[in-house]
Amino acid sequence: KNQVEQSPQSLIILEGKNCTLQCNYTVSPFSNLRWYKQDTGRGPVSLTIMTFSENTKSNGRYTATLDADTKQSSLHITASQLSDSASYICVVTPLMTTDSWGKLQFGAGTQVVVTP
Amino acid sequence: GAVVSQHPSRVICKSGTSVKIECRSLDFQATTMFWYRQFPKQSLMLMATSNEGSKATYEQGVEKDKFLINHASLTLSTLTVTSAHPEDSSFYICSARDRRQPTLAKNIQYFGAGTRLSVL
Numbered sequence: 001k002n003q004v005e006q007s008p009q010s011l012i013i014l015e016g017k018n019c020t021l022q023c024n025y026t027v028s029p030f031s032n033l034r035w036y037k038q039d040t041g042r043g044p045v046s047l048t049i050m051t052f053s054e055n056t057k058s059n060g061r062y063t064a065t066l067d068a069d070t071k072q073s074s075l076h077i078t079a080s081q082l083s084d085s086a087s088y089i090c091v092v093t094p095l096m097t098t099d100s101w102g103k104l105q106f107g108a109g110t111q112v113v114v115t116p
Numbered sequence: 117g118a119v120v121s122q123h124p125s126r127v128i129c130k131s132g133t134s135v136k137i138e139c140r141s142l143d144f145q146a147t148t149m150f151w152y153r154q155f156p157k158q159s160l161m162l163m164a165t166s167n168e169g170s171k172a173t174y175e176q177g178v179e180k181d182k183f184l185i186n187h188a189s190l191t192l193s194t195l196t197v198t199s200a201h202p203e204d205s206s207f208y209i210c211s212a213r214d215r216r217q218p219t220l221a222k223n224i225q226y227f228g229a230g231t232r233l234s235v236l
Contacts, residue, residue, distance in 0.1 A: 002159070009157075031223065043122070043209050043227035044160070089159070093223045102223060106159040 003027045006090050006107035013080055013114055021110045023073040023090030031095040031102060035064050035075045038087045038109065047075070047088075052095075080114045087111050119143055120212050122228030129200055130236055137195045137231045139210030145190040146212035150225060151183070154207040166193045190215070200235045207232050 004025045013019045025033070032051050036044035048057040048064040050073075056065045061078045077084055087109040094102030119142040129135050139149055147168045152160040164185050165173045172185035182204075184196040193212075197204055211225035 041232060043229045103162060104223065108159045
């Protein structure tokens with residue numbers, strides 16, 4: 001079972017409107033949670049990164065929130081633009097107790113389509 | 117900074133041929149690079165972890181003889197899909213970890229733009 005679940009799977013919004021994407025995870029403990037934007041046929045580009053002690057992080061019109069108690073994160077897009085059309089991926093890094101890295105856990109992504 | 121270049125961006129080949137994909141870290145040194153595969157509307161799936169100067173570590177279910185990985189320098193890793201078949205058609209993405217990261221815990225990876233492989 002995937003340890004990172006995203007919803008909705010896809011959504012269509014009008015240009016200028018706001019939207020919120022959800023990410024629920026079971027990875028525990030975790031080192032950090034990241035949101036990526038992936039344009040079609042391109043690699044993921046980092047939007048935000050939050051450690052377990054952070055509640056919110058902004059990057060322009062993108063604002064991510066994190067509730068480590070409920071293991072939920074959200075990505076809010078304000079005043080959407082046509083260029084926001086992409087897949088948004090939630091990625092959680094497990095916290096390792098040894099001097100090694102944890103394998104990234106990827107969500108399946110939310111496909112956002114912004115229409116004029 | 118932290119740019120990862122992946123080449124080619126798209127390749128179409130006949131069944132049975134081998135295809136090499138390059139992943140380069142342009143402005144940092146990467147002792148570790150990662151290779152992922154992504155099918156449409158699915159998550160990135162880690163295929164293997166490539167360590168400079170040593171053998172790659174493959175994930176369960178990934179054939180090491182099918183997907184040859186070479187990490188000969190601190191800035192270059194290559195993935196060769198040998199005797200490609202239509203089922204190997206996918207989007208392949210590499211990422212690289214900056215060796216200057218103070219701790220391993222964060223595991224910050226910088227992703228390439230991906231390679232679309234289509235096997236006819």
